[in-house]
Amino acid sequence: MSNRWNHNIHYHPMVLSAVPAGARTALDVGCGEGMLARLLRKKVPDVVGVDLDQPSIDLATQFDDDISYVVADVLTYDFPTSFDFIASVATLHHMDAAAGLTRLKALLSPGGTMVIVGLAKSQVRDLPYEVAGVVANQVHRLRKGYWEHPSPICWPPPETYTSMRRLATTLLPGVRFRHHIFWRYSLTWAKPE
Template sequence: MAQRWNHNIHYHSMVLSAVPPDARNALDVGCGEGMLARALREKVPNVVGVDLDQASIDLAKKHDDGISYVVADALTYDFQMSFDFIASVAALHHVDAAAALARFDSLLRPGGTMVIVGLARPTMRDVPYELAGAVAARMHRRTKGYWEHPSPTCWPPPETYSSMRRLASTLLPGVRYRRHILSRYSLTWVKPD
């Protein structure tokens, strides 16, 4: 698995670097076949992976990794706990972003950290990023190959990069928004105590 590469896996190390050292419980929303959840489990004792796709969860459960995998809608499922860390990579555009951010906020413990890597719909102002990203992706594919994940996809994303930035800033005061070169953005937020 260390050899796998795609646009989402590229940002896993960024997500993992944000895990607080004292985190005890983590949630991976849209976990797919569990690659990020398994990496989180190396840092956090209790990890829950949630995804709506039964086939993806079936693949995840084939690993003996001590992770609780759930086929459910993260926006409505009763997790019966809160989390020190919430990660979501390439899943937010599958659902209503405002509802998801509010839900993640409610699931995150005060002082907890949330990292979202998402896709957004480009506009004309994003053309330079998109062109640079296409070149960078091509270089990565030549040197690393490309792993096509088995999970369902959703295109086009409903939110643009600008609207996602505004929405996150409104719902998560103090959020750090970053636009990334490989057609992704990230949101990093520490919930106030």
């Protein structure tokens, strides 16, 4: 599994580097077959993976780990606790972005950190990122191959990069928005104590 690569996996190290020291609980939203959840478990004692897709959770539970996997809608599921760290990779565009950000904000413990890696629609202003993504994609695929994940795909994303930045800035004051290659953006936000 360590040799798997795709556009989402490419950003796992960035997500993992944001886990706050001393984090005791983590939530992987849209965990799929659990790859990121298992990496989080190496840093955080109590990890929950949530996904709507039963076949993906079935794959996740085949691994011998002590992660709690839940087949549920993160927007409505009654989690028994809040979380010190929340990660979401390529999931937010599967739901209403405002509802998703609001819900994740509510699930985050005071002082906790949230990292979202998402997909958005490109506009003309995003052309340099598009070109860089095409070139980098070819190089990475030649060197690493490409693993196609088994989870459901939602395309095209409903939000643009511009609208996601605006929405995140409104709902998460102080959020750090970054536009990346491989057709992704990231939101990193620490909830005030």
